Amino acid sequence: GESVGLHLPTLSVQEGDNSIINCAYSNSASDYFIWYKQESGKGPQFIIDIRSNMDKRQGQRVTVLLNKTVKHLSLQIAATQPGDSAVYFCAENSFSGGYNKLIFGAGTRLAVHP
Amino acid sequence: DTAVSQTPKYLVTQMGNDKSIKCEQNLGHDTMYWYKQDSKKFLKIMFSYNNKELIINETVPNRFSPKSPDKAHLNLHINSLELGDSAVYFCASSQFGVKEEQFFGPGTRLTVL
Numbered sequence: 001g002e003s004v005g006l007h008l009p010t011l012s013v014q015e016g017d018n019s020i021i022n023c024a025y026s027n028s029a030s031d032y033f034i035w036y037k038q039e040s041g042k043g044p045q046f047i048i049d050i051r052s053n054m055d056k057r058q059g060q061r062v063t064v065l066l067n068k069t070v071k072h073l074s075l076q077i078a079a080t081q082p083g084d085s086a087v088y089f090c091a092e093n094s095f096s097g098g099y100n101k102l103i104f105g106a107g108t109r110l111a112v113h114p
Numbered sequence: 115d116t117a118v119s120q121t122p123k124y125l126v127t128q129m130g131n132d133k134s135i136k137c138e139q140n141l142g143h144d145t146m147y148w149y150k151q152d153s154k155k156f157l158k159i160m161f162s163y164n165n166k167e168l169i170i171n172e173t174v175p176n177r178f179s180p181k182s183p184d185k186a187h188l189n190l191h192i193n194s195l196e197l198g199d200s201a202v203y204f205c206a207s208s209q210f211g212v213k214e215e216q217f218f219g220p221g222t223r224l225t226v227l
Contacts, residue, residue, distance in 0.1 A: 008155055038155075041221075042220055042221070043204050043219050043220050044157070044204070049215060087155055097169070097170075098169075099145075099164065099169045099170060100208075100214045101159060101162070102159065104156075106154075106155075106156060107155045107157070
């Protein structure tokens, strides 16, 4: 289930289940979005990206869905494994002053139980 | 074969001290960034340099001074450290005009006592 704790919202899933992590973004003009995975003690690692002219993109075991109407992004992980346990961030690209800037969401902790 | 590296990994220091964190990338990118991640995992950009030129400065106290000696390096110097500076600092890099994806370093955990 999904819960909001003192720090990060946490999604707890059973190994083998599918996981869906949601993200709301703020700027309707954002044209590029990335999902990052951050394991404990490490830096964020790129998972998958999507441009605003698409509404779905698939990778290996991961799918990103983009709903521009409601400014919503989701990351679906198929057959979740213990190694998927991490904090997941969505980021939207903001183009300002001639340069790109990534604005990160608050993050969701994914806990995978055997 | 490390893409983005930072030193040190951990930094523990007293309030009022001055410290530096170093970052190097071997990806051939022309843009580098510093981010601060607080205890709630919130990740916020502080600075960005493109070809050694400052392009983003997110209203960071002027105790923080980034320096880019060349495209592959972006260092962060912090003067008069305060308790609220305790956080994990991440360096990242990207190639402007190619793709917005940023590659992150392993982070430096700064603890101010």
